Amino acid sequence: MQNNALLVRFLWLVVIALVVVALIAQYTGHHDLAKTLILPALLLFWLTYAMRRAKPKQ
Numbered sequence: 001m002q003n004n005a006l007l008v009r010f011l012w013l014v015v016i017a018l019v020v021v022a023l024i025a026q027y028t029g030h031h032d033l034a035k036t037l038i039l040p041a042l043l044l045f046w047l048t049y050a051m052r053r054a055k056p057k058q
Helices: 002-027 031-053
Strands: none
Touching: 002 031
16 A cells, blocks of 8 residues: 555656646647647546545455
């Protein structure tokens, strides 16, 4: 369970980094790059949310 929690924290950092880079790309006029980065960020967000909500098997 500890490894799962560590993985979720790492994936949250990746999601935050992708969103920040996508926002910077959008602000600087690189709209295609922003669209390309936001989809993996949303998918990783959904994955990490599902991992946090999952109950451990006993």
